[in-house]
Amino acid sequence: MLSEEDIAVPVGTTLDRFIMRKQEAFPYATGELSQLIRDIALASKIINREINRAGLINIAGMYGTQNIQGEEQQKLDVIADVRFIRALKNGGEVCAIISEEQDKIIDTGNRHGKYVVALDPLDGSSNIDVNVSIGSIFSVYRRVTPVGTVPNETDVLQSGRKQVAAGYVLYGSSTMLVYTTGHGVHGFTYDASLGEFFLSHTEIKIPEKGKIFSYNEGNYDDFSPAIQSYITDCKTRRYSGRYIGSLVADFHRNMLKGGIYLYPPTQKAPNGKLRLLYECYPLAMLIEQAGGMATDGKQPILDIVPTDLHQRTPLYIGSADMVRTVTQGLETEYAAQ
Numbered sequence: 146m147l148s149e150e151d152i153a154v155p156v157g158t159t160l161d162r163f164i165m166r167k168q169e170a171f172p173y174a175t176g177e178l179s180q181l182i183r184d185i186a187l188a189s190k191i192i193n194r195e196i197n198r199a200g201l202i203n204i205a206g207m208y209g210t211q212n213i214q215g216e217e218q219q220k221l222d223v224i225a226d227v228r229f230i231r232a233l234k235n236g237g238e239v240c241a242i243i244s245e246e247q248d249k250i251i252d253t254g255n256r257h258g259k260y261v262v263a264l265d266p267l268d269g270s271s272n273i274d275v276n277v278s279i280g281s282i283f284s285v286y287r288r289v290t291p292v293g294t295v296p297n298e299t300d301v302l303q304s305g306r307k308q309v310a311a312g313y314v315l316y317g318s319s320t321m322l323v324y325t326t327g328h329g330v331h332g333f334t335y336d337a338s339l340g341e342f343f344l345s346h347t348e349i350k351i352p353e354k355g356k357i358f359s360y361n362e363g364n365y366d367d368f369s370p371a372i373q374s375y376i377t378d379c380k381t382r383r384y385s386g387r388y389i390g391s392l393v394a395d396f397h398r399n400m401l402k403g404g405i406y407l408y409p410p411t412q413k414a415p416n417g418k419l420r421l422l423y424e425c426y427p428l429a430m431l432i433e434q435a436g437g438m439a440t441d442g443k444q445p446i447l448d449i450v451p452t453d454l455h456q457r458t459p460l461y462i463g464s465a466d467m468v469r470t471v472t473q474g475l476e477t478e479y480a481a482q
Contacts, residue, residue: 157343160322160342163344165179177260181233181262185232185322187232192316196316221267221270230244233253234254237257239255243264243454244266250296250454256293260287265423267280272390280392280394280397282392282428284430285310302422304449305429311430331348349401351399351463351464355399355403355466357404358376364409372471387399392406405468417457418457419458420456420458437463440471442472446458
């Protein structure tokens, strides 16, 4: 039997209510940005449903084609891409979208939309078949071209400092939406029984120092001496090596517990592997808002000037003290070259 105290416990603050309370921080938006975040949340709820029943309706596994990156598409990659694009088109606030799964800019037809969105619809898709956490990453900008005109690359190829919002959705033991609009980082956990995201993590801050390091051990021999030396030092200090292979999952754990995620250049990917616009920019905005750092080894990620929709970059991101140490080692290495 439930007591009166149990019944009286409030469910919590919903994402919609939280957005409404924060709208005053964006007087120029008059609700459009708030609606855009709701559209992203709606798409993530649908994708969450598809992921949870993937094994039952045969939508796990390969789709049979490659995306623009030359990577094998999973069936859920394609489904997630369609769901996000459809939700953003129908929402009406977005004039253009770029997606990891699409070669060119997607014109939504919403000529009066004031925003553009860059997204990785389903990050870590190689983990889908083995039931490991995966995620979606998104980034939001105000358009540059005049409202009412056809959007073009100038709307999308903006500096990371121009982002007005960024976030991710983590599909794991629980589904979480984490985002920032430049006023702190907040996390919302999805309650499937009510169909709502509820505020569960307020003003997320990453510890200044961490004891987790995340990298692909299989690439170790390709790393520069400075990176190899840093990894050896982490092992000497008995730090915990944790690598899931889903960027969102690795990032989320390190942001909450303190740590660093490293994806240096390799022989196979000399310019780095991760995509600047829809993976590194949004996570860099989040980590800086949470008190951490993100760099390509030479400059802050958010200061990189983009030149291509699918531009790649090295990434070192996480607790500020750990990222500074890596950067100092790389600076010494570059100076000696």
